[in-house]
Amino acid sequence: MDFVLLPEILSSTLRMSVPLILACLAGLWSERSGIVDIGLEGKMLVGAFVAACSASYFHSPWMGLFLAIVVCVLFALVHGYASINQRGNQVVSGVAINMLAAGLTVVIGNSWYKQGGRTPQLDQGSRFLPIDFPGHDALFEMNGIGPIAKIFLDHSILVYIALALVPLSAWALARTRFGLRLRAVGENPQAVDTAGISVARLRYQAVIIAGVLCGIAGAYLSTALQTSFVRDMSAGRGFLALTALIFANWRAWPALWACLLFGFLQAVANFMQGAHLFGVEIPVQVFNALPYIMTIVLLAGFIGKSVPPKASGTPYSKDR
Amino acid sequence: MSARSDLPRWVDIGLIPALNLIIAFVMAGLVVLVIGENPFRALSILLGEPLFSLQGWCNILYYATNFIFTGLCVAVAFHAGLFNIGGEGQAYIAGLGAATPGLFIGAALAAVLPNALSQPITLLICLVCSFLVGGLWGLFPGYLQAKRGSHIVITTIMLNFIAASLMQYMINRVYRPLGMQAVESRAVNDAYIWNLREIGRAFGAKLPSTPLTPVIFIALLAAFAVWYLLWRSKLGYEIRAVGANQDAAVYAGINPARIIMITMMISGGLAGLLAFHEVLGTQHRLVLEYVQGAGFVGIAVALMGRSHPVGIVLAALLFGLLSEGGTQLSFEIQTISKDLVVVIQGLVVLFMGALEQAFHPWLERYFRREG
Numbered sequence: 001m002d003f004v005l006l007p008e009i010l011s012s013t014l015r016m017s018v019p020l021i022l023a024c025l026a027g028l029w030s031e032r033s034g035i036v037d038i039g040l041e042g043k044m045l046v047g048a049f050v051a052a053c054s055a056s057y058f059h060s061p062w063m064g065l066f067l068a069i070v071v072c073v074l075f076a077l078v079h080g081y082a083s084i085n086q087r088g089n090q091v092v093s094g095v096a097i098n099m100l101a102a103g104l105t106v107v108i109g110n111s112w113y114k115q116g117g118r119t120p121q122l123d124q125g126s127r128f129l130p131i132d133f134p135g136h137d138a139l140f141e142m143n144g145i146g147p148i149a150k151i152f153l154d155h156s157i158l159v160y161i162a163l164a165l166v167p168l169s170a171w172a173l174a175r176t177r178f179g180l181r182l183r184a185v186g187e188n189p190q191a192v193d194t195a196g197i198s199v200a201r202l203r204y205q206a207v208i209i210a211g212v213l214c215g216i217a218g219a220y221l222s223t224a225l226q227t228s229f230v231r232d233m234s235a236g237r238g239f240l241a242l243t244a245l246i247f248a249n250w251r252a253w254p255a256l257w258a259c260l261l262f263g264f265l266q267a268v269a270n271f272m273q274g275a276h277l278f279g280v281e282i283p284v285q286v287f288n289a290l291p292y293i294m295t296i297v298l299l300a301g302f303i304g305k306s307v308p309p310k311a312s313g314t315p316y317s318k319d320r
Numbered sequence: 321m322s323a324r325s326d327l328p329r330w331v332d333i334g335l336i337p338a339l340n341l342i343i344a345f346v347m348a349g350l351v352v353l354v355i356g357e358n359p360f361r362a363l364s365i366l367l368g369e370p371l372f373s374l375q376g377w378c379n380i381l382y383y384a385t386n387f388i389f390t391g392l393c394v395a396v397a398f399h400a401g402l403f404n405i406g407g408e409g410q411a412y413i414a415g416l417g418a419a420t421p422g423l424f425i426g427a428a429l430a431a432v433l434p435n436a437l438s439q440p441i442t443l444l445i446c447l448v449c450s451f452l453v454g455g456l457w458g459l460f461p462g463y464l465q466a467k468r469g470s471h472i473v474i475t476t477i478m479l480n481f482i483a484a485s486l487m488q489y490m491i492n493r494v495y496r497p498l499g500m501q502a503v504e505s506r507a508v509n510d511a512y513i514w515n516l517r518e519i520g521r522a523f524g525a526k527l528p529s530t531p532l533t534p535v536i537f538i539a540l541l542a543a544f545a546v547w548y549l550l551w552r553s554k555l556g557y558e559i560r561a562v563g564a565n566q567d568a569a570v571y572a573g574i575n576p577a578r579i580i581m582i583t584m585m586i587s588g589g590l591a592g593l594l595a596f597h598e599v600l601g602t603q604h605r606l607v608l609e610y611v612q613g614a615g616f617v618g619i620a621v622a623l624m625g626r627s628h629p630v631g632i633v634l635a636a637l638l639f640g641l642l643s644e645g646g647t648q649l650s651f652e653i654q655t656i657s658k659d660l661v662v663v664i665q666g667l668v669v670l671f672m673g674a675l676e677q678a679f680h681p682w683l684e685r686y687f688r689r690e691g
Contacts, residue, residue, distance in 0.1 A: 038405075038473070082674035091403055091473050092673030095619055099666030104351065106659040111355035117657065239477055246474060283493065289485035292478040299470035308471075 007147040009267050011154060015225060016270075017263030018162045019044065019234075022217035023241035024248070024255045025169050026210035031250060032173060033206030034186040034311040035083050038094025039075070040214060041238025042101030047072045047218020049105040052119040052229035053112070055126040061223045064126070065158075069215030075101070076211025077204075084203050087315035098238075106231050117231035119222070128156035128224035156224045158216065163256075165213070170252035182206055186309035189316040199316050214238075243295045249306050262291045327683055333626050337672065339679060341624075341638075344667035351663060357653055362660075365652050366645035376644055378516055378530035382602075383640035384633075385532075386594050388539040390618025391636055392546050393458075393591040395627040399550055400583040401563035406461060406476030407591040408615025409483035410454040414592030416490065417453030418599040419508055419606040421445040423495075426510025442511040447538070447596050454592015455585040457483065462584025466577035472584075480615075488608065495606050505606035513601035533601040539636075542590060543629040549586075559583050591615060613662070620665045623672040639665065 023040045030037040047068040055064030075097055082093040106117040113119055131153075140150045173179040182202055184192045189199045221237075222229045244262055248254035269287035298306050327336075349359035370376030390407045397404035404410075422442055429438040461475035495505035513533045520527030550556035561569040562579045569576055598610045621639055625631030646661035671678070 038477070078670075082670070086675050086677050088674035088677065089403075090674075091405070092619070092623070092669060093675075095405065095616065096666050096670035096674055099616060099620075099662055099669060101666075103659045103662030103664075103666055107351060107657050107663060108355060110657040110659075111357075111655040114655070117659075236481060239481065242474075243478060283489050285485040285489040289482045292481045296464070296470070296475060296478055296482075299475060300464050300468045301470075 005271055007151055009264075009271050011151045012267035012270065013260065013264040014151070014155060014159060015263075016266040017259045018159050019217045019220055019225070019237050020241045020244055020259040020263055021162045021166065021256060022213050022220065023238050024244045024259050025165055025252065026213035026217070027242055027245045028169060028173075028250060028252060028255060029182075029206045029213070030210040031245065031312050032186045032309055033182050033203045034189060034309060034314065034316070035080070035203055035207055035210075036090040036094070036313040037079065037207075037210060038091050038242070039079055039097035039101075039238075040094075040210075040241055041234050041236065042094075042098035043072045043075050043211060043214035044218045044221065044238050045098075045101040045105055045232070045234040046075055047215040048222040048233050049109060049119070049218070049229045051215075051219035052122065052222035053109075055219075055223050056120050056122055056228075059123075059126050061126055061128045061219075064223050065128075065216065065219040068219040069212050072215035072218065073208055073211035076207045076214070080204050080207035083315060084200050084207075087317060090313055090315075102232060105229070109229065109231070117229075119229040122223060122227050126223070127227060128158050128220070130154045130156055131160075156220075158220045158224050161216065162220070166252055166256045173252065178205075183309070186311055189311050193316070193318065203316075240291060243291050246306050246308075247291070247295045247298060250309060265290055327680070327687055331683060331687065333628075333631065336676070336679060336683070337624055337626070340668065340671040340676075343671055344664055347667050348660060348664045351660065352656065355655060357656055362649060362653060362656060365649045366660075367641065368645075369648045369652075370641055370644040373528070375528035375530055376648075378528060378532040379644040379647075380637060380640040381536050382530060382532040383643040384636040385536045385539045385597055386614045387617055387621050387636035387639050388543055388633055389590055389594040389597070390614050391621030391625060391632040392542055392618075392629065393587045393615075394618045394622035395625070395629075395632055396546060396550070396559075396590060397583060397587040398622060398627045399556075399563045400559045400580060401566070402462075402465070402472050402580065402583060402587075404458065404461075404476055404584065404587050405473055405619070406458065406479050406588070406615070407618045408611055408613070409476070409480035410457045410588040410591035411594040411598075411611045411615050412480075412487050412609075413457045413483045414450045414454035414588075414595035415487065415599050415606050415610065417449035417451070417592060418446050418595040419495070419505055421449050422508035422511030422600060423505065426508070430510050439511065443513065443600070446511045446600060447593070450592045450596040450599075451589040452592070454595065455589035458584040458586075458588015458591070459581055462581040465584075466580040484609075491606055491608060503608055504603075507605050508600060509604075511600050512604060513597075515601065531602045533597065535597040535601050538593065539597075540633065542593065543633050546590070547629040555579075555582065591618070617665055620668045620672070623676075624668055 023044055027037050027040055050071045051064035051068035054067040055061050079093050079097055082088040083090040109117045109119055140146050173183060181192060181197055185199055185202045193199050221233055240262055244255055244258035248258040265287045269284050349363065352359040352362045370380055390411065393407045394404055425445060426442040429442055457479060461472050461479060464470040464475050465472040491505060492503050496503055497506050513535060515530060516532045517527045517529050550560060558574045558579050561572060561574055562576045566576045594611065594614060599606055603610055617639055621632055621635045625635035642661045642664060646658035649656055650658040
């Protein structure tokens with residue numbers, strides 16, 4: 001490995017991790033309430049598309065973010081309706097949302113902009129740019145601490161929002177009445193129902209939170225990480241986030257570390273097309289496949305054990 | 321996956337899919353309306369155009385060949401109560417099984433045997449290897465589910481991504497001849513499936529240009545074999561017993577772990593046959609990403625076809641029609657991308673799979689009053 005690139009790689013790690021962190025937290029909220037969400041990928045894609053379109057239309061990244069959240073919540077509600085009211089198969093519903101997202105974004109994008117599903121390039125004012133705090137140029141050029149400061153401070157506001165949402169989620173799930181009830185619904189909905197609390201209401205709240213988080217993740221992809229929407233731009237990140245969630249055993253802090261690890265692998269894969277380790281060339285595909293391989297090994301119970309919330313994936317009905 | 325219901329059979333297998341399909345079309349029509357085109361004109365091109373030419377029909381059957389394989393793949397797993405989302409990866413990785421014997425054994429056989437003999441033998445080996453490689457890629461998550469308790473939905477998703485990385489590596493680094501720019505293997509000439517046009521030419525007939533090959537008959541044979549397996553064999557009975565109630569199956573002397581692994585092997589193998597068709601019949605070499613989402617279409621096909629081989633063949637024809645119609649649609653109306661078909665597929669999965677109970681109370685009330 002080339003160590004000159006290390007600050008660049010670490011900075012990129014953070015950037016690559018952010019969509020994973022947001023989607024992973026979305027999955028965490030949803031699955032903790034008992035709703036399996038395979039549709040993170042699709043929701044993120046829709047969010048990215050809507051954010052890019054509306055940011056370019058209104059010339060404001062915040063409008064992009066806002067509308068991305070609104071549309072993602074609508075998609076989340078479809079999933080919620082199918083899994084909560086209709087007691088449908090949650091995995092099938094998620095697959096459907098992914099297909100819908102992949103199709104709709106390209107069909108609509110192609111007809112609006114006629115660039116094969118790509119949206120117009122966003123100008124500087126329509127994007128989330130690295131925060132411009134006073135004296136940052138001087139700080140980044142300083143010897144010694146400059147490059148280190150650049151790793152952590154040269155990012156857009158969404159990066160810090162995502163990082164702040166980790167402790168917030170951990171705290172809310174562990175310490176608030178709402179969080180405790182939500183987790184209880186994911187473990188034993190009957191008990192929660194018996195206590196006179198609405199299972200459906202709690203699950204809808206969880207699904208909406210997941211929608212909001214996916215919306216932020218999508219907006220980050222098209223208005224901060226890149227400068228437009230391109231077809232299939234979520235590129236498996238939703239599934240990678242799901243993988244991180246399993247790898248982290250459905251807990252917020254470990255989810256952060258898992259996402260940073262997977263983000264690091266993505267950053268390395270981007271920076272060096274095939275790294276060398278001890279004189280042996282490692283193909284770039286190894287970095288892409290590694291998160292999934294590690295998680296399968298974990299799932300198989302060869303190292304540790306990953307245990308999902310007990311009631312996740314099973315619809316709740318009173319008459320059982 | 322298959323709903324227990326008190327409805328008459330024809331409602332369950334006929335009316336409900338038809339209703340859901342109509343809703344899917346209405347919603348897709350709304351999308352067309354939103355992008356400012358005439359939905360009725362779009363629909364008439366989508367469903368009408370392919371039906372009025374021989375080439376259209378051939379292309380429908382070509383797409384249907386792939387969808388029958390992936391639809392059967394999903395359906396077989398459904399019957400054991402398993403949701404195999406890994407058809408995409410199983411079909412992709414099976415390309416190794418399809419191409420490798422053709423590239424290496426084929427040349428050796430061609431050297432000692434006359435062409436008329438070496439080609440069919442090589443193709444047969446390729447067919448078996450496609451099934452086996454796809455099957456092994458399905459067996460692995462089956463093993464993890466049966467013996468290690470890892471959820472099959474999760475593991476098959478992950479194996480899709482691992483398959484994508486692995487194939488990218490294999491094609492780029494192992495199969496690509498030195499100095500070739502395009503990321504693909506050399507042509508597999510010793511296991512070459514003729515398409516209809518080439519067959520026609522051999523007999524002096526001029527047929528339209530189409531990727532349709534005789535593999536469609538293998539697909540139909542596979543559909544029949546799956547029907548026979550599930551409803552006429554002991555193994556099929558055991559598969560359905562495990563799917564209906566695993567605990568009860570144990571008391572019937574069935575070993576669910578064994579059945580889950582065998583089912584996933586068969587399921588993956590069926591997806592693997594897509595590679596036989598695509599690699600040797602269409603591409604004639606190992607290329608990147610040749611599955612193109614057919615594994616996911618298989619989910620829609622299996623849901624639409626109610627996991628029954630006859631239903632799957634019909635649903636595969638329908639989705640074949642949509643795929644061909646979507647291509648024609650994007651030619652005729654430039655503003656509509658052929659991805660509209662993906663939207664329709666997604667809507668079908670949503671209504672047939674996740675919201676399949678939506679009409680039930682309503683229909684049940686109606687038919688109770690009748691009966």
